[in-house]
Amino acid sequence: MIKVLLVEDNIEISQNIVEYFRDELEIKAVYNGSDAMECLSIYNYDIVILDLMLPEVSGMSVLSHISKNCLNTGVIILTAKEELGDKLKAFNLGANDYLTKPFFMEELKARINSILKSMGKVKRANLLEFKDMQIDMKVKKVYIGTNELELNEKLYKLLEYMVINKGVLLFKEQIFDNVCGYNSDAATEIIEVYISRLRKQLGTFGYGKYLITKRGMGYLLDESIGD
Structure with a gap:
């Protein structure tokens, strides 16, 4: 099963994502940048869904770590920050996609599938x-x-x-x-x-x-x- 790290400090949003994908993805949910860095140092993930505004360690710092060390991991930025500068910085640091809150779960699913296909991890559904x-x-x-x-x-x-x-x-x-x-x-x-x-x-x-x-x-x- 596709392995996902969800880094989101809003517990309600995090729980909704985990529940929506529970039969399709194996999701590890953490709520701050420090825990995200620890998980990334131990396990390989196919996708990281990453909020930018995180406690302890910023989302940008986590993204920079992924870009340097996790070559086979796709990243979707999930954030309320809509400024063009933030988007450009995230893409320059290696993000594959950028989704602003609020969002539809169906759209997040489509973004995940698109990245997995582009990386050759899932060539057709399932x-x-x-x-x-x-x-x-x-x-x-x-x-x-x-x-x-x-x-x-x-x-x-x-x-x-x-x-x-x-x-x-x-x-x-x-x-x-x-x-x-x-x-x-x-x-x-x-x-x-x-x-x-x-x-x-x-x-x-x-x-x-x-x-x-x-x-x-x-x-x-x-x-x-x-x-």
Whole structure:
């Protein structure tokens, strides 16, 4: 599932966004710039929805951090500030889009989908692609060519997360939080088991070689490996 960081200090607006997208996006909501910076230093996000007027650390400072360090993250500025100077500064710092309050949820959804498509993360609604593999996120099914992979819930979540972040080195702890959940009692070593099982299943169709282990670092799905 697409992973979103929502940085909005208006609790009512934040809760409304989380509720609207609860079946479509995995949203982490924080209410100040400091917490946003901490989250960005630990996890990878596909989209950041960012207010500019934040306590502790300004939205512009958070945006500058994203621009310098989070190369595969799209940013939507969500703010009541309509001045042209603010918009130009935000775009110059790397924002992908700018939405002023008040706004319609349908418009925010359209902006999110547009950015995801432009970044190649979702080529069609609910569909992820990796070479000849297609993942239908709506029905949670995976196909390589005409063959459907038989994956349990954990392996499906692992593969979906790896494809969303294809080409990105993911730490074991990041994968664990996304596959098992932040509050899981399991040990992070379980990810090694899941990776092994997933590689074996992908190997049946010649795709195991794309799931790379970087010893002591993490894992990535790399489509640049020669066939």
